[in-house]
Amino acid sequence: MTYGVVLRPSAEADLGDIWDYTVGAWSEKQAEVYLTGLGQIFDRLAQFPEMARLRMEFTPPVRILPYQSHLIVYLAEGDLIDVIRVLHSRANWTTLLAE
Known part of the structure; x- marks a missing residue:
């Protein structure tokens, strides 16, 4: 079964920030x-939604999957991956997730 993947506005904003930073620091090609x-990775999550362990210390419990310098924070509910x-892995992500 393949799950649908939905990006919340906060995740879309994060991707925009990643694009802007990468273009500025390296190049448009590197950002692409x-x-x-x-x-x-989102496609892989659609096939294997439980590939990251459930982090019970957050409310609601989330899954956190590393990808290079970033962490993908998502919920797997029903037939949907909610990103x-x-x-960034160096961000104070515990505080950011509490917001």
Whole structure:
């Protein structure tokens, strides 16, 4: 079974920030490569939604999957992957997830 993947506005904003930062720091080509890789991870999540462990310390419990320098924070409910945030691994993500 393949799940649907939905990005919350906060995750879409995160992807925009990742694009802007990567273009500024490296190049548009590198930004395309990085975001394409994130898209491939979203596709993999659609096939294997439980590939990241459930983090019970958050309310609601979420799954957090690392991808290079970022963490994909998502819920797997029913037949849907709900991507909440895509955060840099060095960010204070415990605080950001509490917001």
